[in-house]
Amino acid sequence: MSRIFSRRSLIRVAGAAAAALTLAATLPVHAQSPETVRIGYQRSSTLIALLKADGLLEKALAPLGVKVTWHEFTSGLPLLEALNLGKIDVTADVADTVPVFAQAAGAKLVFFAEEAPSPSAQAILVPEGSPIASLAELKGKKIAVTKGAGSHYLLLAALAKGGLTFKDIEPAYLTPADGRAAFVGGNVDAWVAWDPFLATTQAQSKARILADGTNGLASYKRYYLTSEEFAAKGAPVIALLFEQLKAKGDWVKANPKAAAAELATLWGIDPAAVEVADGRRSYKVGAVTKNGLAEQQKIADAFLAEKLLPRAVDTSAVVIWQPASQ
Missing domain, CATH: 3.40.190.10 (Periplasmic binding protein-like II)
Structure with a gap:
């Protein structure tokens, strides 16, 4: 990604104020x-x-x-x-x-x-019948997440709360659409999503929220x-x-x-x-x-x-x- 972004120095000069700015x-x-x-x-x-x-x-x-x-x-x-x-x-x-x-x-x-x-607008989902009941039980599991998204930080924070690190899981970096497909298809053990993807998947698959950003985990x-x-x-x-x-x-x-x-x-x-x-x-x-x-x-x-x-x-x-x- 660093090759994509240009490295311009921050220009600061006086007189930039305008009536609306x-x-x-x-x-x-x-x-x-x-x-x-x-x-x-x-x-x-x-x-x-x-x-x-x-x-x-x-x-x-x-x-x-x-x-x-x-x-x-x-x-x-x-x-x-x-x-x-x-x-x-x-x-x-x-x-x-x-x-x-x-x-x-x-x-x-x-x-x-x-x-x-909006801390509850993103969450870690597990299938309705999943045996995973705690954050610590994510160890060794394959988890779909969108790289760089707010859900990515929620996953980091949740893993830390469960006594785990990112190396303790198998991340699957997927777009929201691909993440949902992998989750519904049973190809991942959990999926970290945000609304409206979160709400629609809950409604259609009865997926269970393992953790969201509340209680100081991630303010989002x-x-x-x-x-x-x-x-x-x-x-x-x-x-x-x-x-x-x-x-x-x-x-x-x-x-x-x-x-x-x-x-x-x-x-x-x-x-x-x-x-x-x-x-x-x-x-x-x-x-x-x-x-x-x-x-x-x-x-x-x-x-x-x-x-x-x-x-x-x-x-x-x-x-x-x-x-x-x-």
């Missing part, structure tokens, strides 16, 4: 505003999926003369690789682990929004990111997107059945399962703070200890965008 670290000013914002997302990117479907973001950006293009990715790591390579301008939510891997590969990131913790926050270049020239766009995400998150929680029905149509899955999944996600969008990123260092250190990161990472070495109201 306040940064924790200054960025270069670009005189020409963007004509297009390229948004990368995943299938499970709930709020972005809803904004894409209702067209409200395009309408809000029209007075600025900015168009939107949408780019789907299978998981968070390819999404951030595309951001770092300049192929997209903004990402939908990615799990807290993903920026850690990106930083380890030399990426320079700008955080512009976060979702409050999700972050929205942009590039240095776009944060500098697209200040009004970022500010508008932040407000749209915040409003959409509030709407989902206030209208659970309507939101579930709309997402079920978009995703082609059962509305009841979507409602369960939405109930486990906070969808509370807010500004990112240095203190709020505290668990990022814990995540990075856990991956480094298991030799899953190529080098140590200072997770505080990122740029934070904040709305002018902050």
